[in-house]
Amino acid sequence: MGSDRRTQVLDSALEVFARYGYRKASMDDVAKAADISRPGLYFYFSSKPELFRATVRHSLDGSIAAARSVLADSRQPLRERLIGAFDHWAGRYVGAMAAEIGVLIDSNPELLGAMPAEYPKLFRALVIEAIGGRSAGDVAGTLISTAIGIKHDAETRDEFRERMTVAVDLYCGR
């Protein structure tokens, strides 16, 4: 399962990195948060940059997986699936302490390289597939941009969800 020791370390690392930023977060901080020794941390990740990359990848994989499973749930109408997918994808990084995660990601480009850029493409493809039809690309692109815009001035995750609902109804509902 995903609940092995390595996963637990990655979850702890995400909290620590999000709280202190990459530079000020020490391997010792992460080790303490994960309840292992600092040398023990190196059994899982051979360096701090590698730990950081794995942490970000783990987080993004989680968001993508959540979005995918929501979008694939054919019991729900398209409207609900889209709202849920955007909530998992972008809403995860809105408000409170979670806001720092997004900053963390696009604030360390030299460490992450082209890796984070793959995920928006993946998400976009999922949304296009879910919408279907000729103008699916246009609708998906517009909705994604709207989500980014809303993310910038929404205070809470609930507000993000509400406004995203309005956008979905406006752009691809009635």
Added chain:
Amino acid sequence: MGSDRRTQVLDSALEVFARYGYRKASMDDVAKAADISRPGLYFYFSSKPELFRATVRHSLDGSIAAARSVLADSRQPLRERLIGAFDHWAGRYVGAMAAEIGVLIDSNPELLGAMPAEYPKLFRALVIEAIGGRSAGDVAGTLISTAIGIKHDAETRDEFRERMTVAVDLYCGR
């Protein structure tokens, strides 16, 4: 008219501030760019912070005025008016050297105070008025968020305009 000496100084100041940022732009830089002496600059603006505030206000006033005149042009259909208004409002700060202006504004909050926050409200009110109807507030809010989102990953002003056109068509055309 608006083409007096003071206006010329404000235009020069905007370029200088946008190019160097508030801190690294000196009053001497602005004076040279405006072709007046540095002491002469103090005849118009009694301090650097005041010059900065006046510069930002001048720029935002210009954008609002442009958006207002476009939205008021009843010869054009709503679709064209909306696209034009967003192009003037947000498109002005997209791509090339102009991208720095937006950063400049929300990167010096202690100098500007609550002043810049008034303009988005004003612009929103203009858009709501142009759209009209019951759900005008929802539509305007969504379109504005979409514009902000597009602004974040559009490379050129043309791309911004094109993608904003798509969004407007999704709302009020087909």
Added chain:
DNA sequence: ACTATACGAGTTAGGCGCGAGTTGTATAGT
């Protein structure tokens, strides 16, 4: 498959003095 301890190498934070640059003002002149 780890912990506890230790260690070298490298990076970084903090303090400090100094020269340079900048702000705002003054003054004399046109």
Added chain:
DNA sequence: ACTATACAACTCGCGCCTAACTCGTATAGT
């Protein structure tokens, strides 16, 4: 309604140094 020049006060970056911290690894032990 300005320019040219000058000036005091202040801030800011710079280099330099030292102390502290952090990374990655090694070693011995369970």
